[in-house]
Amino acid sequence: MINKNISVKIYSINETNSSKWNNYLKNNDQACLYQLFEWQIINKSYFKHSVYNIVAESNNQIVGVLPLVSIKSKIFGHILCSMPFVNYGSSCANSTEINKKLMEYACELTNKIGAKYLEVRSQKPSVINMKESKNKISLTIKLDDDYEKLWNGFKSKHRTNIRRVYKNGITVKKGGVELLEPFYEILSKSWRDLGTPIYSIRYFKTITDYFKNDYTIFIAYKDDVPVASAFNGYYDDVVEGMWLGLDNQYRQYQPSYVLYWEMIKDACERGYKTYHLGRSSTDSGGESFKKKWNAEKKQLYWQYYLNTIDKIPNLNPSNPKYKLLIKLWRMLPLKATQIIGPLISKNIP
Structure with a gap:
């Protein structure tokens, strides 16, 4: 009672x-x-x-x-x-x-x-x-202090893909607010290409101010050029994948393979038990990629x-009602999306 x-x-x-x-x-x-x-x-x-x-x-x-x-x-x-x-x-x-x-x-x-x-x-x-x-799901990896156990659990083809991306010269750097600008530039490009209005860099800076030691920014580089980025949050024994972006000009190098693996290794080494890879739409490309890491699907x-x-x-990019607006947004210069985007995104839940 x-x-x-x-x-x-x-x-x-x-x-x-x-x-x-x-x-x-x-x-x-x-x-x-x-x-x-x-x-x-x-x-x-x-x-x-x-x-x-x-x-x-x-x-x-x-x-x-x-x-x-x-x-x-x-x-x-x-x-x-x-x-x-x-x-x-x-x-x-x-x-x-x-x-x-x-x-x-x-x-x-x-x-x-x-x-x-x-x-x-x-x-x-x-x-x-x-x-x-x-229509939304979460994909979660159960971590281990020994990340080699996770590595050995991947399919052979998946491990081969990760090694190949390393050989392509992809490296990853992790840090804090000092990596905020390259993170934001990549995320801006990624969201522009998706037709999604971006938040202001000041929004992300505000998050780093409040959460201080409870976040990490990861940047993947190709020959010293930032090509992919991620922003993770931490709570209790859980890693939350919050934002991730990819520069489409470098998609052919598939930097996400190394970026994800370096983030998983980092989470294991720091003693976290669970890694939420962020939410995805059901039956999407995002879901398929995350499942390669032996992530468990959970309904949201x-x-x-x-x-x-x-x-x-239906406030969703797949809604035909927004098709033209998305097409037009993708055509905008990056700087324009960074100026106009924050005025729109703050009202899109």
């Missing part, structure tokens, strides 16, 4: 609430990187979005949290989301019943603020029968409470 004394409230952003929130997550094995309070501070201070830090309490102790971000877009309308701009989010709670209370509160909040809909990006199915989309659940609309929205 659920404790009748449980109350649900909204925490304001301050140092005390941030510490209480993160301490709760630290002691809950269901927590993930994207639920940390720092993301809400960034979403409010950098993007200027309204944020709602939903907390369930019992006897003045936190028993559940749910971060929500309110995005008001002239293009897409008013959306309430957990969590936008990152791989997923959703709630973390001591029980299913507490989780239900948090989700019911979020639905009521959607009505109260007049959002078109609530979108909850979760690793688990809905606990209150919200509508669901199952995009959950929806529809307030003023009747159908689950």
Whole structure:
């Protein structure tokens, strides 16, 4: 039975609430990187979005949290989301019943603020029968302190491909904020070629400021030229693959093989147990490539409470509605996408 004394409230952003929130997550094995309070501070201070830090309490102790971000877009309308701009989010709670209370509160909040809909990006199915989309998956590698065990578990063809890319002169450097500019340049090229508006480099700099030692940037080079890049986050014993980009001019060298392997080795050497390779669309090229690393497929659940609309929205590059816009974006000079992109991307969850 659920404790009748449980109350649900909204925490304001301050140092005390941030510490209480993160301490709760630290002691809950269901927590993930994207639920940390720092993301809400960034979403409010950098993007200027309204944020709602939903907390369930019992006897003045936190028993559940749910971060929500309110995005008001002239293009897409008013959306309430957990969590936008990152791989997923959703709630973390001591029980299913507490989780239900948090989700019911979020639905009521959607009505109260007049959002078109609530979108909850979760690793688990809905606990209150919200509508669901199952077009996204996560692929996860179980790590080992001895990375040679992972290497020996790969198919022979896969190991051959990695060796071949090394022979092609691909090397990898890892570091921190000093690698932010080459990371951003490559990611900008990659997103421009996909037709996706990029965030400002200042957004990524803000993330490095808040997460300090809990991230690493990796750059793959071909003859001293940056050709691929990745940004990983760390929480507890988990590595989160957050952003990765490839310069299409160097695609023929397949630098991602060496980049991925160097990141996997690094995670093993640092003692992490799990590596989430980021989310992918089902049956995509990304899914196929990640499976080569013996990554386990896990379903993600995009959950929806529809307030003023009747159908689950399709804010997806595969939507024919955006085909022309994507085509035009791909034609823009890189610098133009870096100037215009941040004005658009902040309103695309």
